[in-house]
Amino acid sequence: MPRVRSFEIPTVMKHGLGAVETLADEARALGMTRPMLVTDGGIVKAGLLERVTRPLKAANLDFVVFDEVVPNPPIAVVDQGGALYRQEKCDGVIGFGGGSSMDTAKSIGVVAVNGGSIRSYEWADPQPIKQRIPPTICVPTTAGTGSEVTLWAVITDHQRHIKFNVGGTGLIGAWLALIDPELTLDLPPAVTAGTGMDALAHAVECYTCAYAQPLPDSVALNAMEYVSQYLRVAFAQGHNVEARYKMSMAAMLGALAYGTESAGAAHAMSQSAGGVHDVPHGALTARLLGPVMEYNFKGEPQKFARIAQALGEDVGGLTVWQAAEKAVEAVMKLTEDVEIPTLQELGFKEEEIPMLADIAFKDPQTVGNPRDLSLQSYVKMYHRTFDLGKR
Ligand SMILES: [Fe+2]
DSSP: OOOOOOOOOOOEEEESTTGGGGHHHHHHHTTOSSEEEEEEHHHHHTTOTHHHHHHHHHTTOOOEEEEEEOSSOBHHHHHHHHHHHHHTTOOEEEEEESHHHHHHHHHHHHHHHHOSOGGGGBOOSSOSOOSOOOSEEEEESSSSOOTTTOSEEEEEETTTTEEEEEESSGGGSOSEEEEOGGGGTTOOHHHHHHHHHHHHHHHHHHHHSTTOOHHHHHHHHHHHHHHHHHHHHHHHOTTOHHHHHHHHHHHHHHHHHHHHSOOOHHHHHHHHHTTTSOOOHHHHHHHHHHHHHHHHGGGOHHHHHHHHHHTTOOOTTOOHHHHHHHHHHHHHHHHHHTTOOOTTTTTOOGGGHHHHHHHHHHSGGGGGOSSOOOHHHHHHHHHHHHHHTOO
């Protein structure tokens, strides 16, 4: 019988068209009078910041803007934000943007109340985070990372050339996730594709991981259904409100499963490789997901057969094994349909495979993978991914 498991989520979730209009009321309800608004320069340039500053100004909330977030946020940016938080005597955090902004916001909260550098809070046993982050609202502008509901943040350590995880505890979970699909209407197709596939990867990897349990499993299956039905539509028609609505829901559901469990080889590979080359996490994970599933389905064919059904595949008359193979094919086809760049196009070189395999093998998410992994398994999966990219 499985060991005792728990499912913890400290985050209140509010999802729907126009949800962002309630930001000021929600901030006040959490006791904020001087929130720090954490975002990135791209959001400011795109004119999107006004969607949150307008309601905050209207409610006379005396906010501070920290717009230094960069993709794959490094230690220095988090520490800089933490120092500003204390200097400005802020009393809450609002993370506005994609995964990088929300991960930075939650991490700023960690150092703001626990002190020191975010480097000291890399996940470990015993858990280094002792105090819950201050009142924090996450408002995503993409649909994929799901950081608004996860118990994790991923930080890049440029000295060690790795990404490390902070969290694994409710102490880092946002107090409120304010998810407004309207904010994603103008996302470029490439971002829609990469982030949407990341949502799918969260769902697939958690559904099949060694720690899987019924509650997140059912949530993950729903996320897979939404991605298979709506990602192509959102990619091709950015302003299709129904597709954007369902994709933002898929991101939340996928991350609910992911944020309380572990992932597997695709995230072990993408997170470690993402510390080597500064590339979008979603696109990199998406490119690896198909080959990882191709390796993994042999370890748990029943679950992969169920994934095929969730992805809308007709599995009538097929054996479990054949149905499981359909899941792999469906993900590989979706990857191509939404034009995910190849590893080569992302700037990786085949000569790097031994090094990439080595760091993936050392990643803690290797442990959660549904099929046993050796260093050689990673080498093979990387070769397969490069081969698929030769077209
Ligand atoms: Fe991810």
